[in-house]
Amino acid sequence: MILRINRSTDKSSNYKTTFSHLRKLCFIVLLVVLTGLVAMAGKPINYYVDPVKGNDITYDGTSAAKAFRTIEKARDVVRTMHANMKGDIHVYLRGGTYWLKSTLLFDTTDSGTGGFNIIYAAYKNEKPVISGGKEITGWNLYDTTKNIYRAYTGKGLETRQLFVNGVRATRARSTVAPSPLTFVKAFGYTAKADVFANSSIPMQQWKNQSDIEFVFKNEWTAPRIGVGTITRNDSITTISMKQPGWGFVTNKGGTSVGGNHNAKGLPWFIENAYELLDEEGEWYLDRTTGFIYYKPRTGENLAAASVVVPVLEELVRIQGADAGNKVSNIQFRGLTFSHATYLRVNGNRGLPDAQNNVIRDDQGESIINAAVNLTYARAIKFERVVFEHLGGNALNMYSGSQDNLVVGCVFTDISGNGIQIGDYKGMFTAGTENYILNADSLVWLRNNDVYNSYFNKIGVEYFSSTAIAATLPVDMDIVHNEIGNIPYSGIHIGWGWDRFATSVSQRTNIQYNYIHDVMSVLRDGGAIYTLGPTNGSATNKGRISNNYIQNVNNQFGALYADEGSSWFDLTDNVINNTPRYAHIWISTIHDININNNYTTTLNNVNKGINTSMTNATLVSNGNWPSAAQKIMNNAGLEKDYLNIKPASGK
Structure with a gap:
């Protein structure tokens, strides 16, 4: 549009005329702009x-x-x-x-x-x-002496979890390991007598023997494998475990069943047999008959209760076509994802976990299934979403996941990890998308951030799980979260040990988090744990700062940089009640700076190259300096997100 202004020799008249036209012009331009914006935005x-x-x-x-x-x-x-x-x-x-x-x-x-x-x-x-999930109704009292109820579910039901009024029930389990047992690496166990476990009935007389599952606690792992058969021949009881899973759990490195950390090869406990159903809150599914059994807790009325078993392994899948054609710009707000299971462990392959609940078998290393999965996904946002009552991981992000955001979410009552960023399959194989040195930035796990989220009761079934884990993150921020009640590490970053000098991973920032009551079951992990190389430098570092860490049940380190870790600054953290505040135990770890932290112990290990631990302030009797108090007060959920935390802390 052209504005024509008539010239005049009268300056005042000229000014007024010009101003009038300019005012009209502004109004017209504003109208055009607003009309354009309305047209652009369209009708909601x-x-x-x-x-x-x-x-x-x-x-x-x-x-x-x-x-x-x-x-x-x-x-x-x-x-x-x-x-x-x-x-x-x-x-x-x-x-x-x-x-x-x-x-x-x-x-x-x-x-x-x-x-x-x-x-x-x-x-x-x-x-x-x-x-x-699937609702289970029609409960009837089955055993009046033991107060066991049962309901018919129909044959073919496969699940590993049961929830009563929103509370996870316990698969019938022993309080002790079967005894006596002699480990035989080739197939399982023998005993020169009957074998018993929390029952007066010898195990060779138990029904549905192939449902029984052995659970182990091997330092930083907790593998599982099912029984094949139990036989008694003359004076010898033989327990043959399922194959090939038995081979996987007995050949996965130092934490193998029968390995360095479990030389006798004995289980921690066993589960999933009707003969073990003796405590309130326990349940058992007889797949051969289609009946499910449950011993109610005090006050539970099964006629009125909500009883749900998860049957789907995956609730939501968000998947692009390939790294160059991603699914994008989808958001989820205020929803709850609930009742998913994970069935691999029911079969013959077991759970041969390496650490961080990573499967290690004849297919390499991989992660367990999640309820919600992203692959080739960009700008996906989860806001104030609840992930609860889940039988695998809660949220997995696979190759090509970029610019995704988790904010204000709750992760609770999860069998596996809360969030797992990246897969491990093919990490050491050139040409694979997960390759530790892959130069294709479209497949990198870049800018996937977790803010102001609450993690509680993670790894309730698979004990080597962590709240937040990432394989090779790039530009990842983990900020202002609360993480508590975790059997293994709180945050687990990296992979690869010292097999490569560098990787694509770089600039991971872990800041202002409140991490408490971690390492409650297993050993050799940390509140914040890093592993493997990065692509860092003196001017390109990851930062771990302003975190408040409390109650780490672990003789290693609350701040734990493991093999190959490099180029991190760990500064201005508060560490309260842990045997060791920092752990750098081998020379493959390099260029780590641990400085200006506040701790109730000065116990540490530092054997890295160009690694420093300086200016640690020892605090006793709760006399925290004002700078430490400020870190403690600012850590965890910010004010606008405090309302996502359940009032009971569950």
Whole structure:
């Protein structure tokens, strides 16, 4: 548009005329801009889903009164309009449980476009639960003496968990190891007598012997493997374990069953037999008959209780086509992901964990399944989402996951890891996406951040699990989280030991976290644990600072830089109640600076190259200096996110 101004010899008149025209011009330009913004933003597009009153056939989903019934229907409708987005698209989920029959899939046709997002959010303050579970009803008293109830589930049910009124039940288990046993690496165990475990019935007379599972505690791992058969021939009892899993758990390095840290090869306890069902809160599934058995806790009324078993292993999968064609710009707000299981351990391959719950077998090293999985995914956001009652990991991010954000989320009652960033398969094989030196930045695990989230009761079944783990993170921030009640390490960063001098991993920042009550079951880990090389330098470091660490039940280090770790500054942390505040135990560790920390012990180990531990302030009787108090007060959840923490701390 051209503005024409009439010239005048009268300066005052000229000024007034010019000002008037300029004012009109500004108004016109503003109107054009606002019109453009409205056109760009478009009319808000909202869809609604109601698991109780919704209808996928007759309703169009455009209002709460005409909501769809399933998330899949809403997703499919949104797919038809994602290519030309003029604003964010909201899919509001009403409260209630969305019982999934199969994994909910999102691919590139579900991406937000034009810089906008597709947002799946809780409707107002309601609680939508996305569940992979099945409700169990029809309970009847089965054993009046032992107060054991049972319900028929139908044959073919496979699960490893049961939840009663939102509380995890315990698979029937022993309080002691079977006895007597002699370890035989080739196949299992022998005994020159009957073998007993928490039952007056010898184990060779137990039913469903192939359901029995042996659980071990081997330093920093807790492998599991099932029984094949138990026989008694004359005076000899023979327990043959499942193959090939027995071979995996007995040949996985120093923590092998029968290895350096378990020379006698004996289990810690055993589980999953009806004969072990003797404590309140225990359960057992007889897959041969289709009956599930449960001994209620005091006050539980099974006629009115909500009893759920998870049957799906994966609730949500978000997967792009490849590293150059990623699914992107999808957000989840205020949702709950619940009731997923993990079935590998039920079979013949067992759980041969290396550490950080990493599987080590004839397929190499890999991670266990998660309820929610991302691959080739970018700009995916989880905000105030609850991950609970899950039988594997909660959230996995695989190759090509970049610019994803977890903020204000809760992770609780998880069998495995809370968050696992990156897989381990092929890390030492050139040409694989996970290769430790892969130069293709599109497959890097870059800028996946975790802020203001709450982790509690992680690794409740697989004890070598951690709250947050990452293989080869690049530009990852782990900031202002609370992590507590963990059987192994709180945060586990890196892999590779000293096999490579460098890796693609760099600039991991772990700051302002409150980490407490970790290493409660296993040994040789830390509140914050690093492993393997980085691509760092004197001007390119990771930072571990301003964390408050409390109650680390571990003779190693609250701050633990393990083999190959490099280029980290660990400064201005508070360490309260741990046997050793820092641990650098071998010369493959280099260029680590541990400085200006406050601790209740000066016990440390420092055998690295160019590694320093300086200015540690010893504190006793709770007399923390003001600088330490400031770190303690600022660590953990920030004010706006304190309300995500359950009032009971569960």
